[in-house]
């Protein structure tokens with residue numbers, strides 16, 4: 259699919275899409291629980307749909323109602339020896355330890371970008387928990403055979419927090435008096451989100467300094483009613499769109515959410531956007547935008563919208579944390595440099611630092627998403643203030659996290675032409 263976004267003024271009101279990070283965690287917790295859970299405001303992005311299918315293959319019964327999903331489970335009882343996590347990094351890293359709670363040998367597959375993302379962690383860690391594990395040179399497919407026995411363990415959290423999320427979720431169903439110790443944890447707020455979700459489903463973890471996670475007496479996930487929060491990662495693009503090209507009101511954004519990407523507010527404020535946040539609503543309006551400095555090490559998904567913002571700011575914006583981007587859906591530091599380069603925006607990568615030379619004018623161009631949803635969305639936002647249309651190839655990549663994105667941009671006054679090629 260090819261999408262052409264033309265320069266436009268942004269004005270209007272929109273409701274944020276459901277968070278795929280929250281939705282996938284809730285689906286996993288509902289699978290681990292015994293009984294019927296209700297998931298309200300469910301996400302229907304590809305990552306969320308993949309999580310629902312995995313949960314089904316691991317034993318849950320799922321019923322889709324008009325505005326919610328019912329997930330009925332009796333814990334992990336796979337009725338199939340293969341699960342497919344689609345393109346979801348969180349999905350595979352979370353469901354692998356969960357699937358390993360069963361003694362059935364299971365093959366775990368995925369497609370697209372997921373087939374190139376590192377999975378060595380499992381080969382190193384799962385055998386310490388009595389799970390046999392084989393990968394293909396550190397990549398998919400994964401073959402595992404449990405059952406996983408929770409033990410005291412020390413892991414490295416520097417590549418991704420998602421492996422820890424998976425272990426925490428699995429331990430929640432089986433651990434007794436054991437501790438996970440983590441060295442050099444990155445993306446810490448995502449772990450806060452995991453712990454918050456587990457607590458909602460009745461499982462408490464004693465966390466110390468995001469280094470030690472202790473499980474006391476054995477616990478069980480309780481089936482429950484859960485409402486998925488609006489997604490700050492996707493909404494960041496809408497907020498930037500308004501900050502550079504007009505104004506908007508975005509609903510269903512919990513401003514005290516545990517989601518790491520609430521940090522977009524800090525960046526917007528630093529850049530000079532005019533912001534007014536309520537409890538669940540953010541109002542934002544264009545201001546005089548100037549270059550800013552930001553450490554995005556713990557909120558790596560913000561890089562693409564931050565670059566779209568920085569391209570519109572006068573001066574050189576400095577963003578720290580580029581090394582966190584190498585193993586996302588694309589190598590995002592490089593992809594941002596290439597695609598924004600086509601639109602006339604110079605980006606330098608200096609080790610862990612990205613320098614975006616903004617305020618020089620954005621040019622209409624043909625760009626490519628590299629099958630990365632956040633690159634497609636960043637280019638679409640950059641197009642709003644370009645000197646001509648921006649044609650985005652492989653624009654359907656947005657379906658991974660935010661299938662409503664182009665519709666939402668249009669609701670806000672964006673000029674979006676979709677062509678299926």
Ligand SMILES: O=C(O)C1=C[C@@H](OP(=O)(O)O)[C@@H](O)[C@H](O)C1
Pocket residue numbers: 278279280348417418419420423444445448558559582
């Ligand atoms: O737990 C999650 O929901 C996520 C964690 C982050 O990954 P890392 O921990 O690998 O940074 C983030 O980039 C990803 O989009 C979603």
Ligand SMILES: C=C(OP(=O)(O)O)C(=O)O
Pocket residue numbers: 345346347348349559586587632659
């Ligand atoms: C990297 C992302 O997701 P995941 O790692 O879950 O595939 C993302 O949504 O930008």
